[in-house]
Amino acid sequence: MSLVSWAHGVAARKLADSLPRRWAHVEGVARQARRLQFVPEVDAELVEAAALLHDIGYAPDLAVLGFHPVDGARYLASIGTSPRLVNLVAHHSAACHDAEPLDLAYLLDDYEDERTPERDALWWADMTTGPDGETLTFIERMTEVRSRYGAEHAVSKAIDLSWSVRLGAVERTEARLAAAQVKNAD
Numbered sequence: 001m002s003l004v005s006w007a008h009g010v011a012a013r014k015l016a017d018s019l020p021r022r023w024a025h026v027e028g029v030a031r032q033a034r035r036l037q038f039v040p041e042v043d044a045e046l047v048e049a050a051a052l053l054h055d056i057g058y059a060p061d062l063a064v065l066g067f068h069p070v071d072g073a074r075y076l077a078s079i080g081t082s083p084r085l086v087n088l089v090a091h092h093s094a095a096c097h098d099a100e101p102l103d104l105a106y107l108l109d110d111y112e113d114e115r116t117p118e119r120d121a122l123w124w125a126d127m128t129t130g131p132d133g134e135t136l137t138f139i140e141r142m143t144e145v146r147s148r149y150g151a152e153h154a155v156s157k158a159i160d161l162s163w164s165v166r167l168g169a170v171e172r173t174e175a176r177l178a179a180a181q182v183k184n185a186d
């Protein structure tokens, strides 16, 4: 079985029935990730598998801490997932900044943020996909999240604090896609 089929099965079992809207988002992120297959320096299979697994920590039976990147990473480690995939899930989309206002940043100490093209691509795919799986620009996506939670919520504050690191991952990935002549989705 391919890595992507395995990840699809694991994520679908945990999210498809219990959280169908979250599952639609996850499938949209995986669709974005597939666009990386034309970028030579990126392991697109790894990015797609990480995209499928990145929000698994939202599954009701896995939400132990209530901090989904680490809930997901812990579950994936417990079923023998490769450390690289576990680390990508733990740190996806500026998770360390999301953890700070919640005083949970220490939970990420067990995981490496690998700062590679694959890590950037996962962040980009997540931050350019809306809650129903639709493709959005980074600005549209961040605006959508901030308005859903409200400006005073910890999630919105974390976005403000981590804006430059998020944008960096998006810009580097979009530059790689442009260099490989991958067209925009729309």
Ligand SMILES: [Fe+2]
Binding pocket: 025, 029, 054, 055, 126
């Ligand atoms: Fe996500």
